[in-house]
Amino acid sequence: MKHREEYANKKVGAEEAAKVIKSGDWVDYGHFACSPTYMDKYLALRVDELDNVKVRAVTFPGLAAVATADPTRGKFHYNNWHFGGGDRILHDKGLCNYIPLLYHEGPSLYDLVDSDVFMVKVAPMNAKGYFNFGPSNSISKSIADHTKTVIVEVNDRVPYCCGGLNESIHISEVDFIVESDNKPLISVPLPAISEVDEKIASIIVNELVDGACIQLGIGAMPNAVGMLIAKSDLKDLGVHTEMLVDSFVDMYEAGRVTNRKKGVDAGKMVYTFALGSQKLYDFLDHNPCCASYSVDYTNKPERIASNDNMMAINNAVEVDLYGQVSSESTGMRQISGTGGQFDYIYGAYHSKGGKSFICLSSTKKDKHGNLKSRIRPFLEPGSIVTIPRTISHYIVTEYGTAIMKGRSTWERAEALINIAHPDFREELIQDAEKMGIWRRSNKKDASKLAA
Known part of the structure; x- marks a missing residue:
């Protein structure tokens, strides 16, 4: 009373x-x-x-x-x-x-x-x-x-x-x-998943192991990963994420997520905010298997790392040949924000068995309809570096995976050019030569040309 x-x-x-x-x-x-x-x-x-x-x-x-x-x-x-x-x-x-x-x-x-x-x-x-x-x-x-x-x-x-x-x-x-007027919460429609998204998602899902702990970012590609996980035979997955999206519900209802193997908050899907459809909000309502925490808990890199086999899966706008990642701007135009991408990429790397994936299609079309490579010698002028080259780990396109950690500048250039669209590889090699990061012994991977 x-x-x-x-x-x-x-x-x-x-x-x-x-x-x-x-x-x-x-x-x-x-x-x-x-x-x-x-x-x-x-x-x-x-x-x-x-x-x-x-x-x-x-x-x-x-x-x-x-x-x-x-x-x-x-x-x-x-x-x-x-x-x-x-x-x-x-x-x-x-x-x-x-x-x-x-x-x-x-x-x-x-x-x-x-x-x-x-x-x-x-x-x-x-x-x-x-x-x-x-x-x-x-x-x-x-x-x-x-x-x-x-x-x-x-x-x-x-x-x-x-x-x-x-x-x-x-x-x-x-x-x-x-x-208030009790209007429904914003419902975010599921983004359309392209054939390229599915290819990238399949590459990532093949890197996952039973008992892995999953973080997904926003967008069609992470959603595609979630859908493939739901259809996979992976077992005992955990969830420790910044953002909870609909695909986590699909994974849970398919029996892929149990949270039993987590290093912290075992039995709980941990998140700091959720954004999606009414299905997601209904799933969350009074659901004790989900645990909402403030972001200084969910995104603290040390806590992220305390889950073994932590897998952080996020989008990017473009990547340069040094392994620098821009995920929040196109040139001087801000389109999103740093958010927790840095937190999870850093935390996942320090997890035992952990991996962080930056995912992007190899190409995009500019406003005039011209095809452009998302892997560039340098980021577009004015673009913000969201993930510095010292932090980036796995870069994934539909043509495969490039590992950045422990690699020299010429090794990075070789790996990234091999997952670029074939139409742009020769030009990127010429750029790398001018930048002094292409060795004569570097090779293009012909096996990826037909990917």
């Missing part, structure tokens, strides 16, 4: 809650599926009343109203830790700035930055007085602990996601409660 009385006292309308924000404030939004889409609209309505309100978000669903309401950026200044599709559109229009981040450091950064108001979508309060952060644990509790004012946006559609750690916030830590 005490919690219900406190709830009634703290419950306000969205318009009233939005009036808490003052000019000059730093406002943090909840992340991913639990972005405060309802409160965002009400804050945007105050565009003529406010000045210099700075907003931080992560992969906001659609276009943030505070950004579109103020094209001059004098009223609202929108920033993002990791871009989604809407954030890319805003960035291209000059309405969004990227904040570089190693994801596992996110919670500790709030010791360094200001936060005046935190607005986050949550599940309804339970009998013990707790609001659950649903599929978006991430950095939520750290922001709540450091900010001055917490506004929760209650949505009946948010699944209750079992912890873990830091998966909920108590009503005593909340300042204002807003009951």
Whole structure:
């Protein structure tokens, strides 16, 4: 009864809650599926009343109203830790700035930055007085602990996601409660899987062993890996991942995932946020086999490494002949973020039997329809190095695998050219010769030409 009385006292309308924000404030939004889409609209309505309100978000669903309401950026200044599709559109229009981040450091950064108001979508309060952060644990509790004012946006559609750690916030830590419109969480459609994705996925699945612990990144290719795992005869796989996606549900329901062999959190699928279809959210709801942790737990490289045979599987935009990887930008255009890719590649390598895979198709088409190699002598000018050459391990295209660890620059060039598209190999050899990283004894692997 005490919690219900406190709830009634703290419950306000969205318009009233939005009036808490003052000019000059730093406002943090909840992340991913639990972005405060309802409160965002009400804050945007105050565009003529406010000045210099700075907003931080992560992969906001659609276009943030505070950004579109103020094209001059004098009223609202929108920033993002990791871009989604809407954030890319805003960035291209000059309405969004990227904040570089190693994801596992996110919670500790709030010791360094200001936060005046935190607005986050949550599940309804339970009998013990707790609001659950649903599929978006991430950095939520750290922001709540450091900010001055917490506004929760209650949505009946948010699944209750079992912890873990830091998966909920108590009503005593909340300042204002807003009951939202209860719209469904963002549903991310499964990306189309191409023949190339399937080829790359089959190469990776052949590298996996019974009892391996899996991390998958976002995109069609990691999803293809998950689908092939579900159809394989692999046994006793574990899950320790940053992002939980639909293919993990497929693997679990196919009996491939048991989590019995994990070095930490045995019996649990560990993650920090989930993004996918309603099927995924329904699977998570009150499911004790899943454990939601804050990102400083899931993405700590030492903890990742504590699982033997840790397999980190991620996408990239392009790779250069030194083994440098860009996964977040095309030239000067930011398209996503560093996220936890660095965390998992570093952690997986230090796992006993662990491997990290950077996956990409060998080619892409530019805006004019011209075929371009994704393996280049140098990254496209302006591209961000997400994974330095000292960290990269396995690079995989549809033409095979190139191992980077322990290899000299000429060995790397040879290996990477041999998994490039055949149409670009001669040109890449000429580039490597100019760069001084091609030896006369280097050879092209003819066996891969017909892959």
